[in-house]
Amino acid sequence: METIAMPAINFAAIMPETILSVIAMALLLINVFVPSEQKAYLGYLSLIGIVVTFFTVIGGWGTPQEGFNGSVMQDNFALFFKGIFLVSAALSILISDQYMKREECNHGELYPLILLATCGMMLMASGTDLMTIFLGLELLSVSLYVLAGFQRDSLKSNEAGLKYFLLGAFSTGFLLYGMALIYGATGTTRIAAIASYVAQNSLAGSNLMLLIGMVLMAVGFSFKIAAAPFHMWTPDVYEGAPTPMTAFMSVGPKAAGFAAFVRVFVIALPTLRADWADLLWVLAVLTMTVGNITALYQKNIKRMLAYSSIAHAGYVLVGFVAGNAVGTAGIMFYMLSYAFMNIGAFAIIVLVGKKGEPNNNVEDYAGFGFKHPLLAVCMSIFLFSLAGIPPAAGFIGKFYLFSGAIQAGYIWLAIIGVLNSAASVYYYLRVMVFMYMKDPVEEFDWLKVSPAIALCLIIAVAGVLIPGIVPGYLLELAQKAVLL
């Protein structure tokens, strides 16, 4: 009997994923012995794991590692995104414990699931094989279905999980069909091989199978990043899911979706650029506009942020359409600053909410600025950053995305983007108006800030302001991580 020649396993290429999954499994075992009121320790352990992983990410910077016969490639692009995932996971974990305790739902499985979801995102970012990317995406999705429905006694949470699951599975069908067609057109699932095969045989343009495969994959990724018209699950799922998990899934999976989206389209299908740029142009405009306009009407703040996250996906798509170094670096910079500002805003929502979160409406923030000035200032900083007002990081990111589009000649797209972000100020401002310009109705006496959330807020504020005032360093990193 002949032996199978094992491929060159390069663990350096999957080091972050390995560490995270090992810690997740260890936590699952430890969980059994931890009494339910002390599950926070699992959170701390997972934070330690994330920090360790973060160091391996930093350590890997600059030395691209390929492994497993080309299934995975840990380059700067992947590493930058891994950083974003780790940041969003860490910040979400920091705000989880207080929320989960309040909702009497602090099951220890939460943390391993977050870590495994992060693992899935990382595989999406570094996968160079359609199978790796697909499985990473499914690992992420399945974890998120569970996390969305994590509050099993809450009907809203159940509903969020179920909706996400049904629609997610539906979109998987399209994504897979797209991958199948790409496979049929090129005979391989390795991204680099697809690119070289398409280039050698000049398949682009006339080959319908390749073209439709591209379209269907775009549909699948668009679902993940919540681009219109595949965005409709977003508000419902975000509203129903436990707030820390909403924070988590509004940032990480979106970034992961973009990472895979960009890698597949830029590396595997550069020859179809003219075709997919058209599609993404329309999607970007539709996404920004629908997200912003619908957000105008929202009273529930979680829902409002959900629509705003749709709009933000649209802005990031602008950078994607641009496709040049500035635009792509803009995507990364923007997703990172989005992680800080959005999770920061959700941290405030966690703090303000009572059990069951009956007070999630904008009106419930009346006079918040007078009762808790410091928290309100934090919230204002996050909202200003989301609205793209300088000197917050959101402004720099948006500026980068749009100037990328302008350099690439997409003037109109940039104009629509700027117009949209001007309109978006209205609904962010409304929260501010309620915080600072209405008399307090409530005393906000139930509100107490746990050290973990305080830490999260400090990190988030720093993460919004520092890159906003001195963005040079981060932008340079993002420049170095560009795939081109």
Place this chain on the structure above:
Amino acid sequence: MFDNVWLIPLFPLIGFLINGLFGKAIKEEKVIGGIGALMVFCSFVVASMTLFKMISLPGHERVHNVTLFTWIKSGTFQADIAFLIDPLSCVMLMVVTGVGFLIHVYSIGYMHGEEGFYRFFAYLNLFTFSMLLLVMGNNLLLMFVGWEGVGLCSYLLIGYYFHKKSAGDAGKKAFVMNRVGDFGFLLGLFTLYWYMGSKHGIWTIQFTELAKHAELYPVGGVVTALTLFFFLGATGKSAQIPLYTWLPDAMEGPTPVSALIHAATMVTAGVYMIGRMNFLFIKAPETMMVVAIIGAATALFAATIGTAQNDIKRVLAYSTVSQLGYMFLAMGVGAFAAGIFHLMTHAFFKACLFLGSGAVIHSMHHALHHAHSHDDPQDMRNMGGLKSKMPMTFLTFLLATIAIAGIPGFAGFFSKDEILWQAFANPHHGTLNFALWGCGAIAAGLTAFYMFRLVFMTFFGDCRINPKCKDHLHESPMVIVFPLIVLAFLSVVGGYIGMPKIIGELLGGIPNYFEHFLAPVFEFSEEYVKSQAHATAHHSLVLEWGLMGVSVVIALVGISIAFVLYIASPSLPAKFTAAFPALHRAVYNKWYIDELYDFLFVNPCKALGNFLWKGFDVVVVDGIVDGVGKSVLGISAALKNLQSGYVHNYALSMALGVVVIIAFYLFR
């Protein structure tokens, strides 16, 4: 050379941080206000040093870039945290820090005892910081940061009295309208960046770089488009047609805010921006025409509305809009230095007027408060005869009013006359010039009329205030009066540094210092205009003297009408009937003439003013803004309803999306 200029914005920032973070703990008003004012004073000192150093330099060495550090850099794109120190920014620095300092001092007295005193000073310092950033930034992006910052502070300060719903609404309106303008600014920025980069390979947003390549810009075309974008930004920030309605509403804020932000500094940012980019605007004749027309129209239009207002601050607000119109008129006819000159003199006298009105309101408010009266302390119909009660306030107010009315010898005369002359004699707009001059001249007459109407109604005649309150009316404390005196002094003498050439020659060859000082900034535009062949039209001295005479006469007519209507007529009839019963008929006739005046001039004017205010302002402009808002909200509601909560509908939208997209690719 100018290495320490970074101190100028730093001081207010420190003040903001101290007051913002610890203000609540400090509690002591004198300390908070002292810190706020001191920080701005420090900036003022550094700015003055910078100015003197600048004056000592020869003309061609007056442009300096002081780079602190690289802010954003990627490939071809670079934006620094860097300051541009040149004569233009020096002038603006002096105005912002100088007038700013006086208003800070004033606020210590004015805001005494207000809830959130520290908040006010923190915002005010933050505003000063942002404004300095706007003025000093050496690239468009940094300028935009300041641009947004001042808008934000303006919003925060307008809504300072948040208990009043109208204040909150006004703040929101200001912010949203400013955002529309900002949108224009960003588009202009992007278009300029893209055009220079893709066409000439010069990816830059730095002013000196852009100016260096000024000859590369084509005349018209894309430059017209991008200057129009920038001008849209300016109309928002500087309250020009059609984005001006927020400014009168912004009077909901405390009066020092109106003086600093909505008269002296922030609203002039649009003028400054055009001055900064003069090399671009001069290459876009169409834009210049639009700027001139909008400026002249706004000047006239706002002045007519000003005649019909009874709220003392609203009169001043419309007056500000109108004066800003003059500045844009100057920009639009290529008289950049004159526009900036008017910006400066306007800062002096308008700040003085606002602060004076604030002193009156302050006093009225206290008096009414003592008497438990609910009369509006800002309504001029409740005032009258305050001359004797508040002599210093009256005197300074009168001086500033004379200055704004354009009486020779005062600051406003020199700057306004220069603008009117340039509007008439400029080589850009051909036959339109006369209309521009006409609008400006009529607006000058109206300005004189409504400003003196304000003075007469407030300080002269019978005291119409509730008798119970009379005794409580008194002069404001020194901390309030002192800034008034300084500003009044400046409104009187401030004009002599920029005397028009013909007057200077008459007085023995005094040059126009101001214009000479600014010359390096506008060098390119001057050269460019000279190089155009048709630019050499020459006008006689007689004509210039004649026009100057006409504008003075118009101003005097305006003042006389105000005098007749608000001082003379109420008292004259009584005297006449008592002393000379025989002349009763003549007195009757006098009345009749008044009625005629009323009928022929005042009433139509008032009616027009009222119509424009209530009809155009409220219905059309606000209507359009509201209408757009409402229809967007309508779409929002419709889209919201699509979000029905049913999985089927979501899946359907996905499937529909797939079908449509594939169909596009198959059948395109």
Place this chain on the structure above:
Amino acid sequence: MLESLFFLIVAAVAVLSGILVITCKNPINSALSLILTFFCVATFYVMLEAPFMAAVQVIVYAGAIMVLIVFVIMLLNIKTETDKRTSHAVLISSIIGLFVLFETIYFLNRSSLTGSKGLMDSAMIKSVGHTEIIGKALFTDFLLPFEITSLLLLVAIVGAVVVSKRKI
């Protein structure tokens, strides 16, 4: 010829049972029809000389997954759907579905197999054995995805427990 005929018959059964899946009122009947479709698909795998895939199809899909589904249907004791969706909703959905079909067939008719050809032909499958080919590929080229599936299954187990368990 015979093979084509056989294909047509099985294909007809697959399509018919597929239609039954979406038309049967009783979810149990739908599930049973789906199992039938899966068997048909397994048959196609055999015809495509992929016997290992056919076996997995029957064992995993028809065996494990469908059993789970049927079990849940019985557990929840749902019989028939009380009322169908409104007819116009069904109509619109069907039209969209038919559009999907139409477009897919449209482009399939206009495209040919352009991918790079590999070495796996009938002779090789017969000589090496299908299972071995799969196994080799799975543990060499696609080792990483294979490892990821282990995480995926772990998540599924943990997730199912977390979501549906009553009390810890």
Place this chain on the structure above:
Amino acid sequence: MVSLHSYLILSAILFSIGTIGVLTRRNAIVIFMCVELMLNAVNLTFVAFSRYLGNVDGQIFVFFVMTVAACEAAVGLALMIAFFKNKESIDVEDVNLLKW
């Protein structure tokens, strides 16, 4: 040998049937079964491509798709059970607490 085209058309038909099912059925479990039908159609495409290209990659992909389907089944059915416990229904028209 039956042509590749026949397999592709057949799987397109199955895929469309699955799509229609997702859009028309109200029972969440049946919707999920329709998704499974779609996935199977894709699997058939993969295997057919794989065979006609003479390249095993497609069949490996199918292998993973099956695993994913199993995982989704486990989690999805658990979510349905949880929902059913709270609402006594798995009709998706009852899944509309979250809207607008």
